[in-house]
Amino acid sequence: MKFKLSFLLLNLVVLSVCAQNLKSAGDRYFFQYKYEQAVKEYEKESKETVLTTQQFLNYAEAYFNTKQFKKAWQTYEMILESDAIVTPFHYNKMLRSLYAISGKDEMNKYLENDTILKEASWAENAKFNFDIENKKDVVLPNYxxxxxxxxxxxxxxxxxxxxxxxxxxxxxxxxxxxxxxxxxxxxxxxxxxxxxxxxxxxxxxxxxxxxxxxxxxxxxxxxxxxxxxxxxxxxxxxxxxxxxxxxxxxxxxxxxxxxxxxxxxxxxxxxxxxxxxxxxxxxxxxxxxxxxxxxxxxxxxxxxxxxxxxxxxxxxxxxxxxxxxxxxxxxxxxxxxxxxxxxxxxxxxxxxxxxxxxxxxxxxxxxxxxxxxxxxxxxxxxxxxxxxxxxxxxxxxxxxxxxxxxxxxxxxxxxxAEKPKLNTIVLQGKTLNPLTNIRIGNVAIKVLDQNNKVIKELESAEDGSYEIEVPWQEKITIIASKKKYSLFRQFYTAEELKNKKQTPIYLDFADDFVVEKEGKSMLKLNKFIFKTKSSKLTPDIIKELDKAITIIKKFPEFNLQIESHTDSKGGSSSNFRISQARADNIKKYLLNNGIPSKNILYTIGYGEDHVLNKCVNGVYCIDYFHAENRRCNIVVLNYKELY
Missing domain, CATH: 2.115.10.20 (Glycosyl hydrolase domain; family 43)
Structure with a gap:
């Protein structure tokens, strides 16, 4: 067998002195890199005495270095079954032995129950490289x-x-x-x-x-x-x-x-x-x-x-x-x-x-x-x-x-002839609140390939920083989420990300868009009112409803109730009818602009039943106080249940 001069740079001299003090012939040959002789001596010694754990590890490594991979695997397995400690260094040789005798798939199955590779990045590196190897559209450089x-x-x-x-x-x-x-x-x-x-x-x-x-x-x-x-x-x-x-x-x-x-x-x-x-x-x-x-x-x-x-x-x-x-x-x-x-x-x-x-x-x-x-x-x-x-x-x-x-x-x-293309996509940045630019920690992030298959999952760090590296894809989708924050979903092409140094992920905080009023959780909108005796949406009303649409799309888990209220002027029955028409028209506008019907559970026209002050029928009030009662609200029914 050839000495690996290149690999360990002739550390033959390293142990030439101390090897003389080793009592076991197997040990002496092993530390002199004479692995074939070491295998023979360890085999003899194992029949005459009980080898130490270290000697068994040397024995297995000697098998490995002489390409007797099946015997190396069996020896390593025996060591593991004896509850002895197998270091990651030897475990690597054990896995390589399994790869040599049974192939990549068997090795991957074995890794599913791994308890020795303590560094998560090692298993991730392996999966990453196997994924690239299995990708049909990967074009290797023509060296x-x-x-x-x-x-x-x-x-x-x-x-x-x-x-x-x-x-x-x-x-x-x-x-x-x-x-x-x-x-x-x-x-x-x-x-x-x-x-x-x-x-x-x-x-x-x-x-x-x-x-x-x-x-x-x-x-x-x-x-x-x-x-x-x-x-x-x-x-x-x-x-x-x-x-x-x-x-x-x-x-x-x-x-x-x-x-x-x-x-x-x-x-x-x-x-x-x-x-x-x-x-x-x-x-x-x-x-x-x-x-x-x-x-x-x-x-x-x-x-x-x-x-x-x-x-x-x-x-x-x-x-x-x-x-x-x-x-x-x-x-x-x-x-x-x-x-x-x-x-x-x-x-x-x-x-x-x-x-x-x-x-x-x-x-x-x-x-x-x-x-x-x-x-x-x-x-x-x-x-x-x-x-x-x-x-x-x-x-x-x-x-x-x-x-x-x-x-x-x-x-x-x-x-x-040509420089190889990038073989990975790297994204790094921070998860942030877009209104305050405050960092958000522990955000769940998923990366989907062009077939919407999840290829990477991680969490941003406590300080909101994150880093993603995935095998090269022409297109990817990033989805980020955290309880009480909006869902982030963004599509990218590889070309867009090629020179992108930072890719911030923005998640809105729900409390920034919901306010407690009248004992209920409501979308935080500027007050809007309809013209007298009208249920027609005005430009000012549409402006606020467009804000509502943006919020609802950020938080698709919201269950909504649309409420419309009038003042006590006019007849009670006409006030009920006009308030219901207004609530229905608000719902219609939301549905026509992309809000799913499942989000809107109820539309209720209360008429003058829920005035906010003493301006009920028979009580004189100036219009300033009547105006307080004219209002429309979009209530989030499940807000407290969600968060």
Whole structure:
């Protein structure tokens, strides 16, 4: 089996000392990455003694790493059935084993009863990627991929643009020497440079000599044109000797070399290795991969430090569970507000797959989207770099140990004629009261696709902020609701949302449109009256009824009663008739303008039965007081029941 030089950057040296102190032969082989021998030894030891939980986990992982997925799955299941703790890191391998032997559908069924993936974003990421994979109208970019001529039989990986050249990592010299001598010698990584030909292939490969020469690993370079500095990783050493921590572990550090060949360690720790540096000039973040035991979500995670022109200004910050998973994440690269990286999370195609997350204005990352088959294979695909070409498309390189290569890991070039379309729709904003602009928290939000199928449900935060990311749709509908607030329903096309930075959601507060009067809950309207002895709607009345229509459409749950009142002038029977006619005409106008009949339960003409003052028959009143009694109300019968 091939060592994954590219994946963990030859941490073979890391445990070479402490492994000697392990009593179990299975453990020793396991920590030396000799998984086939570890499987055999653990099998023997399990018949002779009781393995510890950690040894069983090692046993299962050794099965996994030798592609014995059925046995890996069975061993992990046995561990779970014993009520032992299975960390998300091992659970990821367990799920990948199930995926390998039974397929995606069986894995998804198993996930329905999941209790181990504590981060909701992991299951959401999986569903998101599976949904995109299943969408029939998704058009994947037509990548042209080629194996570069400069690859060797050794491991060649981690390409990086360097002015008009290409840098990469390889163990080619020592691999060839070892093959000739046929001796067990330690293989160390070095950085190489090459010319880039017009067709993207490389030529004139030679060691890169613009950094201080080291005796051990030098790998995964990244050149920042803005800083004119080279970042790379190297083994912790002093005076030509490796440095070890108290457990006998040698780790990898990140260093920089400037234009004057001045060398400086920038991230160094005796017990923690740092991998794959990348400097983003726009955000001034230095990204890297590492496994900090106190903050890692699984294996190796992607972190960043804030800098000021490359000078570190913060402690390492984990990118969070949206990007980092129970598996391993490596090789970050930022291009045009997209974070590219590789992960061996359970919902990929095989080993390490390349993903892209949209970077938001606040620097956080969106849902990682698999770049799809072609760029990704059933093996490890990583070290993705990309830039614009001269024809409006893209070109770049990545590394892979896919079938058909020349060595353990090869560098592949690619071109794509047109830039890929966005593969997600992102909406973010706040839920607000439009009258006061006050934020509304805990609003239920649904996203519907063009077939009115719910594809996303969430709640806005306490401060009213929300963020939605869904697979690309040509059309979506947003529905938002909260008790005692109006229903928000808005249709959007993808083109409308393409450059929309903020999408506020406005919900009206019911109390702003309802008033308590005469012991009843009524729509808050300006007073309107009919002309004497008339039931004809005037422009002033229509103006208020149009307001009522707007309110009722905002709150379709309202059950209404339309009431009309007269003063005590005239005969009682004629007052009843005219008030009923007025109530009926109000109802007719509402129905003709889109209000469903189910909303209007009653129309009542009270005549002069409910005057508001003492101006009844036989009592003299000036017209000012009679006018108080002439009124029409739209009562919300179920307001208190609703809220």
């Amino acid at each position: 042209t991929i080629f194996n570069i001529k400069g690859n060797s039989i050794a491991a060649d990986f981690s390409p990086s643009f360097y002015k008009d050249k290409l840098l990469f990592t390889s163990d080619r010299v020592l691999t060839l020497a070892k093959k000739k001598k046929k001796k067990e010698e330690r293989i160390y990584l070095d950085i190489y440079e090459s010319e880039i030909e017009d067709d993207g292939d490389i030529t004139n490969v030679k060691p890169y000599n613009s950094i201080p020469k080291a005796n051990f690993h030098e790998a995964t370079p990244y050149y920042s044109a803005e800083l004119d500095k080279l970042f790379y990783v190297l083994s912790n050493e002093k005076n030509g000797e490796m440095l070890y921590d108290e457990k006998g572990k040698n780790a990898l550090s990140i260093a920089e070399v400037d234009r004057n060949n001045r060398f400086n360690f920038i991230l160094k720790h005796l017990s923690t290795s740092f991998y794959y540096p990348f400097y983003d000039a726009n955000s001034q973040r230095l990204y890297f991969a590492a496994n900090f035991e106190d903050s890692s979500y699984g294996g190796t995670d992607i972190y960043y430090v804030n800098t000021s022109n490359g000078q570190i200004m913060s402690a390492p910050i984990n990118l969070g569970p949206r990007v980092n998973t129970p598996g391993n994440e490596i090789s970050p690269f930022v291009f045009e507000n997209g974070l590219y990286f590789s992960s061996d999370v359970f919902y990929g195609y095989g080993g390490m797959d390349i993903y892209k997350s949209n970077l938001k204005a606040d620097g956080s990352a969106g849902v990682p989207i698999n770049l799809g088959k072609g760029i990704n294979s059933a093996k490890d695909d990583f070290g993705f770099i990309v830039k614009n070409n001269t024809t409006g498309g893209l070109e770049g390189y990545f590394s892979s140990n896919r079938d058909g290569g020349k060595g353990k890991d090869d560098i592949y070039g690619f071109t794509v």
